[in-house]
Amino acid sequence: MTNTSSEPSASQGMAASTHTEKTDSIMTGKDAEVGKELPYSPFGTKMRAMIVIITAMTGLVSPLSANMYYPSITKVRDDLNTTQSGITWTITSYVIAMAVFPLLWSNLADYIGRKPVYALSMLIFTCGSIGCALSQSLVALIASRVVQSAGSSAVQGAGAGTISDIYPREQRGTALGIYYLGPLLGPCLGPLIGGYIGQDAGWRWVFWVLAIWGGIMFLLAIFVLPETHRRLVARKTPIQQVNIPPRLGLKDNNPLLDIATARYPVVALSMFHFAMLFGTYFTNATAQPLAYEGIYNLSQGMSGLCFLASGVGCVMGSTGGGRVTDLLLRRYRRKLEAQADNDECRENLPTIPAEARLGAMWVGSGMFLCAVVICGWLLENRLSLAGVLVTQFFIGFGMAFTFQSLGGYLIDVFPMRSARITGVQNFWRSVWAAVIVQLFPTMHSNIGWGWSYTVMFFLTLTSLTLMQIVVFRGQILRQRFGPSIDLQ
16 A cells, blocks of 8 residues: 655645655556556557667667777877876766756656657767767867767666656566666777777767767657657557656756655665766776776777676676566565455555565675676786676676666656656766766776775675665655655
8 A cells, every 4th residue: 555654845746746656556446447457558569679679779879978988088188189187077077967967858758758858869969979070179079078978868867767658567677677788788888889990990980970879869769769658648548547647847847856855765875876886887897998908908999899798797687687676576476465365355465565676686786796896806916807807797797787676676666757766866876986987097096906996895885785774674764754655
């Protein structure tokens, strides 16, 4: 049943959203019988698969454009006659924009729908990529990178909203696993693709390729991708009347209110683990070219090829983690059904708590932590490259697996604001990633590879330890401190 404790008031819009979450999540009596006869989504299996694939391909744009650039950064610095600290701002500005703009895009996607946001954002990204390719100065490149990031980051939040639109809760994890392949494969595929393009065709062609990719995604958004927002779809097609948010005015779509969800303990702890985990992962990805070329004397192209190890890990962790989280929910439901005394009780089962999805999170995070600390000391002692690549596989696997659990959990807690809560998650993790990436060169020069990675290990271990409070006491914390929702 829905909790009765009230969420602290923030605005009429947020209150309306919370109220609808509570009332629309569970149907009873005749409404429930009618609702069961209607589909959750009007799209068939093949159409939903196509939507997920397009969303994942669009989600690949942001991390791909961030990481394809890294192998060529030395050449860019020399061509533009700038310093290392100056060229670093082309990375930092991109990451900061990647943190802020998803908050705006996610709110806009809830207001006007997913399809227009995808199309507009890809058009902006394409223009930014062209600007990068044509840049003749550091200032022009930084400005173009901000525009590029502003466009590419839309799907960071809106993509999760799309998955929530078309898949019910117990099928959502598998679909999220495919969607997260895009954002998670970018840091792995980016250096590989960018390394060979920059080496053979020059760094400007890295951005021309990205402009072509953005143009293709723009055309797919215009001509192929359907609108999936449940409020807009429900106007035209009969669907289950669950997770359908009311239309709010622009004044109610305030990103600051979304960021303020961190006042809830379960959200704060989840965001903290997200940030520590992703910050370590992102720093490792940006530092690997330095290790491959500086320690193992690999070429720019071969250095990029080494990122396939973490890429394969990401694929396996994301797809496997999605299936595992769905299985956990189904197992919990079967347990409730087995405990029911009669058919009437089985038809009115208690709510499955959102925390059920977190049961296997420690597996992915544990693999990630072990791999990080081992990798650091392998690099410190200049040991086997093969050993480093094995640790990179488990870093990718553990990261993707944990993303599944945490991302699915937050969407379960905020089903009516799935795009917006994912935008908030992206904000906090990107802010920390920008900070730790800037700190890492100083850490590396002062304490070396081993202790730098060990510091990141302990930060992530601390966040994982605190997350156990959510795993075992999350439902109680939500009942006491909010958010006051629970789902079927």
